[in-house]
Amino acid sequence: MSRRSPAQPSLAPVARPRLYEQVAEQIMAWVEEAGLQPGDRLPAERELAARLGVSRATVAQALVAMEVVGAVTVRHGDGAILQDRTGAPALAHAVRRHAENLPDVIEAREALECALAGFAAERRTDEDLAAIDAALEAMADDIAAGGRGVEGDEQFHAAVTQAGHSSILGRMMGDLAALIRESRIQSLSQPGRPRVSLEGHHAVADAIRSRDADGARRAMGEHVALVSDVALTKG
Template sequence: MSGPERRKGGEGKAGREMSIEPIKSTRIYEEIVRQIKTMISEGRLNSGDQLPPERDLAEKFVVSRTSVREALRALESLGLVEIRPGEGTFVREVSVEALIEPLAMVMFSQREAIGELFEARRLLEPAIAALAARRATPEEIHEMERILEEQAREIAAGRTGLPQDASFHAAIASAAHNQAITRLVHGIMDLLGQSREESLNTPGRPMRSHQDHRRVLEAIRQRDERAAEQAMRDHVSAVEALVVGADGLGKRPR
């Protein structure tokens, strides 16, 4: 890649002001998301600014283009950027809810809060799955299927399928067609990123999680709200038992 090409990708306000740290975290795409969210919240990236091309971001972060792609997808699902095919990735007008997420990350970083976050998941996600069974469009159901096919390939290759896990839950939240719910789920899943990764690193867990997802999707496809609700409740409870039950995190006095 020539020098002029690199300069072209970084032209404009966004290219000049991005101060990027090389990635050292094992959860690479999450760290990319964190840095870009920080740039937006601090005003170093503003609404309408264009991010450098994927390949340039990969060079700056010293990561693979696959990691950059996953990060951009996550940022788009959070409503922070818009990916325009053939044009690039642009910062969207940011909501207050999206900007306060870094503060929420700090508030809930303590391990004892994980139990409370799973409690929130148990209350929210089964109801969201039921709404998705009622409201999902054929296109949204097709997208859920595509995500699960990709997750199956990742698992078959010996990986956890964590990015696809997050994408599947985000797709269900979007199919509920309620922006408040979508924001809540994104926030909770973001906060539980590390514990979800630990869960999926348990031998055999990625495939069991994929099978759970299949049951949820089938209920949504059949427009069976009660079955979708129950399948999601079973799935969240299984993950909670693995993460919280293993060491008693987040248990409340009775």
């Protein structure tokens, strides 16, 4: 009788780091070597691209990845400001983990926000509409000034959630708030995306104002699908 060989542990394919992940890791390694502290400004994208031998688009993508995990903040007119001197290996792990989790976040967001948009069309009050309009105006003003409209975008989705008057769904959105903010930053950092996102908001708002529940759900679904097309989910 032949002896059965002991089961061998399976070997998983080794993931190849995306170029922007490598760039982000190199930037943080340089931050450590240069002794930068929170509040210090990083070199401009053009300078970083020249030093690293990559395109400005890749550097911009790396900075967005660093922003969503809290290593830097990108301010209009100020560039990237260091927030956390996270070590390069820890940063790379955080960026990779976020990219892996993003599809699940997008799926949950679509399910919750489409339902809430439909409820908002059925249940909204005049005060809810005023909050939605204020958010649209805030986002439009920020974009016109050269910003990405992140705060206005967040304000809009919060207003729609409130207008849905569903305490349980509202709490679920609250639980996802930090993860959604990360995907929001990524999306609104894409060239031309802020204005397209604002147009999607207007479509949702118009359906809510008209008490068109099916239209609100459809408009929100189209909006979330569009803004979920983010570079960090791609190789």
